[in-house]
Amino acid sequence: MRRLSLLTAVCLALAGLVTSPMLDTAGTAAYAQGAAKGPSGLPLPRFVSLKAKRVNLRVGPGRDYAVSWLYTKSGVPMEVIQEYDNWRRVRDAEGTEGWVYQSLLSGDRTAITAPWKKSEDEDNFINMHREARINANIVARLEPGVMVEIKACDGDWCEASADGTSGWVPQSEIWGAYPGEAFR
Numbered sequence: 001m002r003r004l005s006l007l008t009a010v011c012l013a014l015a016g017l018v019t020s021p022m023l024d025t026a027g028t029a030a031y032a033q034g035a036a037k038g039p040s041g042l043p044l045p046r047f048v049s050l051k052a053k054r055v056n057l058r059v060g061p062g063r064d065y066a067v068s069w070l071y072t073k074s075g076v077p078m079e080v081i082q083e084y085d086n087w088r089r090v091r092d093a094e095g096t097e098g099w100v101y102q103s104l105l106s107g108d109r110t111a112i113t114a115p116w117k118k119s120e121d122e123d124n125f126i127n128m129h130r131e132a133r134i135n136a137n138i139v140a141r142l143e144p145g146v147m148v149e150i151k152a153c154d155g156d157w158c159e160a161s162a163d164g165t166s167g168w169v170p171q172s173e174i175w176g177a178y179p180g181e182a183f184r
Contacts, residue, residue, distance in 0.1 A: 038080075038082070038083035039083050039084075039085075040083055040102075042080075044080065044081065044082065044083065045079050045080060045081045046079070046080050047077055047078070047079055047080075047109060047111075047176050047177065047178075048077075048078050048079075048080055048088075048090075048105045048106060048107060048108075048109075049074075049075050049076060049077050049078065049105070049106050049108050049109065049110040050071055050073070050074050050075060050076045050078060050100075050104060050105065050106070051074060051103070051104055051105055051106040051108075052074055052104045053072065053073065053074045054070065054071070054072055055070070055071040055100055055104045056069075056070055056100070057069035057070070057071065057090070057096070057098035057099070057100060058098055058099045058100070059098060059099070060099055061084040061085065061087035061089070061099045062087065062099075065099065068098050069096060069098060075108070075110050075147060075149070076092065076110070076147065077092075077093065077109070077110045077111050077112060077147070077175065077176040078090040078091065078092055078100070078105065079091045079092075080105070081097070084099075086101060086102045086103075087099045087100070087101060087102065088100050088101075088102050088105060090105075093112040093115040093175045093176075094115065108149070109149070109150040109151075109176060109177070109183070110147055110148065110149055110150060110176055111147070111148050111150050111158065111160065111174035111175060111176025111177060112145060112146070112147055112148075112174065112175045112176060113126045113142045113143070113144055113145065113146045113147075113148060113169065113173060113174055114126050114144040114145075114173050114174070114175075115144060115145055115175050116144075116175075117144035118144045118145045124143075124144055125141040125142060125143060125144075126141070126142045126143075126144065126146075126169055126170075126173045126174075127140075127141055127142075127169075128140040128141070128142055128160065128162070128165065128167035128168065128169050129167055129168045129169075130167055130168070131168060132154065132156070132157035132159075132168040133168075134170075136168070139165055139166075139167040140162065140165045140167060142162060142169070146162055147162070148160040148161065148162040148169065148174070148176075149161050149162070150174075150176060150177060151166075151184075152183060152184045153171055153177045153181055153182055153183055154171075154182050155171065155180045155181065155182045156170070156171055156172075157169070157170060157171055158170075158171050158174060158177055160174075
C-alpha cells in the first residue's frame, strides 16, 4: 500500500472535515440534541474517554496514516463525531480532531472542568457542591481544566468525583456532557 506524505494526509483529512455529514451548512458541529446513529448503532456525536495510557491520534482512519498527536493519560474525555469501520473520529476539549482505533476508547464518562476558562488570569473556580443545588455546601473548588469522573447527569447537574472528593458540578461548567443530557 502506498504511503501518503504528511501534507497530503492532512489535506485529505481537512477535505473530509469540510464534506463531513456531521457539519451543517454553516460549518458548525451537530450536537447530541439531534444525534444520529453511526454504523456501530451508537449515537453520533457522543462522549467517551480514552481507555489506554498511550493513544495515537491519527490524521486518517487507519494505521497507515500519520500520527498527529499522542495522548499519554487514560480517562481523557473525547467526543466521537464520526465512525468508519473500527475507527472513530474524535475531538478533545481543546478542539483537536483525529482518528482513534475503537478498542482504545471506553464508554466510561469523564469531563474537563471549564476548559474555556483556563486562559483567564483571575481566580476562576468551579464549585463542587454536596447536593445538586447552587446554594448547597461546597465540598471542593476545582480549577479550570481538572479532569473529573462523571457518574450521572440530570440535565443541569452532574455527579462527579475528582481526587477522592465526590459532589455535584453544574453541567454548564464541564466539557464532557451535552447541555440537557441526562444519563446514569
